[in-house]
Amino acid sequence: MGKSMVGFCGGYDMYISGKPYEIQAFFEAIKQLALTTPNDMDWSLVLDRLYMRYVRFEDIDKTKQIMDYCKINLTKEEDEESTNVFLMYFRHFFSSVSSAISLYETFGQYRPIKISVVDLPWYIIEEKRPLEEYDQLDGEPLWLREYTEEEVERLSNL
Known part of the structure; x- marks a missing residue:
């Protein structure tokens, strides 16, 4: 069961960012x-937590x-989303952050910033997945994997 689109999600929002x-x-x-x-940044926050799990x-x-x-170093000021798609990904990420913070400040609930399948009905199914499953991931991120019928059934019943 294939997934065709993934995107950045957080708080109230999800953004269709592109193909996996x-x-x-x-x-x-x-x-x-x-x-x-060469710097002292904790790259695992982006290359593991955001890429594979959740923030x-x-x-x-x-x-x-x-x-x-990353945005400063991977884009130029004169770039536009039509010529550098990375700008859109950064916009989606920062918008997801704003939405997650807003939801938390308004309702005291944190819906994590993550990359997820955004196609329906997969998005609805994926939203049911417990965060513990993300924390225990090995291998590739969930948004790169194919759903099995068993997994769809299990997540649908959570």
Whole structure:
């Protein structure tokens, strides 16, 4: 059962960002930047937590700082989304952050910032997945995996 679109989610919002391989290429560019940048940033917040799991509430500020750094280094001021799709991904990420913080401040509820399948009905099914399953992930992120019938059944019944 295939997934066709994934995107950044957080708080009230979800953004259709692109095909899984496109988001993967975005993170590959971030990984290359991390490998060539001598600094003291905790890259695992982006290359593990955001890419594969979700951003913990207490890590939002540090994750934003790293993504700001990535945006400065992976885009140019004169770029537009039509010529550099990374701008859209950064916009979706920062909008998800704002939405997650707003929801938390308004209702005391944190709906984590993450990358998820955004196609319906998969998004609805994925929203039922407990965060513990993200924390225990090995291998590739859930948004890159195919759903099995058993998994769809299990998540549908949560």
